[in-house]
Amino acid sequence: MNFLVGHYVTIYMIHRPQPDNGAYEGLAPRLLNDCLNYARKSGFEFASIDELVADALAGNNRERPTICFTLDDGYQDQVDQLVPVLLQHDAKPTLYTIVDMVDRHDWPWDAKLNYAVWSSALSQVEFHYQQKPFKLDLTHPVARTHSRRQLTRFGKTLSSDDLMQFVQNAVAALAVELPTNAPLTYTPASWDSLRAAELQGLRIGSHACSHQVFAALSDAQISAELARANHRLGQEINNPSQVFCYPSGTAQDYLPHQAELVKAAGFVAALTAMPGNMRLQHIKEKPLHIKRHSFPNSFDKFVRYSSWLEYIRSSI
Ligand SMILES: [Zn+2]
Incomplete structure (x- = not known):
């Protein structure tokens, strides 16, 4: 099929593993393992995102359909539970x-909102922020997920100062005491564990500093975050990825000209959270807007996303 549809690749975006307390939906390491077994047996090749980008930019083709795995954010449970499964399969x-977050300066604003929504003992919450009314339903898990999304979506539209105030107001309305350091379920990876994983074959890259979406930041703030993240990664990590990963990364989360700031900071390419398979030729044409699939919650979907069927479907 590669002959017919060209050399497409499937790039996956992975977030957290399934938590023990079921507080949110995560990826079960066993499902990841089953998918990797299937991919290997079916003749897929694994490539790192840096390898894929290098191939694309050089105009090289890949012999076989290729799958690439990226993880976002840098929590310790990702390093402990998901990275070992991926490394075991040479993925x-x-x-x-x-x-x-890894520097323990602060935990991300969206993680705070997530924590507050899930640990609130209330069932209904109403509050205002700058004239905007919020009505949060917390009566069941689906409602909490919906409420959390409502807050996050609004938070993405705010400047840094307003965002801090908004998070504070929301947390107060939810009647939650926010710990200064991230609680256990939000423990960031340590630089030591990242370095140890790097030695085992994990590549580590920049997801900027604050996890604020670029669309809400000034160009100067973005360039400062990019430079600071590069500096810290350069100090702590041997060989950081030359590919950047936008915070959040949907179409609304960064503006086209901000991709140029990423390039100016020394990156050859950047990952979005916009879904879709890509051909190497597309990566070559738009290296700063690479699409990824969110890793699915079922084996069947993994098979579909990884196949040329999905490529054709997403092209129509
Ligand atoms: Zn992220």
């Missing part, structure tokens, strides 16, 4: 870290 994963 060449890359983990994009929120540098301020």
Whole structure:
């Protein structure tokens, strides 16, 4: 099929593993293992995102359909539970870290909102932020997920100062005491564990510093975050990825000209969270707007996303 549809690749974006307490939906290491077994037996090749980009930019083709794994954010449970499964299969994963989180400066604003929504003892919450009313239903898990999304979506539209105030107001309305350091379920990866994983074959990259979406930041703030993240990764990690990963990364989360700031910071390419398979030729044409599939929650979907069927479907 590669002959017919060209040399497409499937790039996966992975977030957290399934937590023990079922507080949110995560990826079960066993499902990941089953998918990797299937991919290997079916003749897929694994490539790191840096390898894929290098091939694309050089105009090289790949002999076989290729799968690439990226993980976002840099929590310790990702390093402990998901990275080992990927490394065991030589799947060449890359983990994009929120540098301020790993540096223990602060935990990300969206993680705080997630924590507050899931640990609130209330069932209904109403509050205002700058005239905007919020009505949060917390009566069951699906409602909590919906409420969390509502807050995150709004938070993405705010400047840094407003965002801090908004998070504070929301957390107060939810009647939650926010710990200064991330609680256990949000423990960031340590630089030591990242370095140890790097020696085993994990590549580590920049997901900027604060996890604030670029669309809400000034160009100067973005360039400062990019430079600071590069500096810290250069100090802590042997061989950081030359590919950047946008915070959040949907179409609304960064503006076209901001991709140029990423390039100016020394990156050859950048990962979005926009779904789709890509051909190497597309990566070559738009290296700063690479699409990824969110890793699915079922084996069948993995098979479909990884196949040329999905490529054709997403092209129509
Ligand atoms: Zn992220």
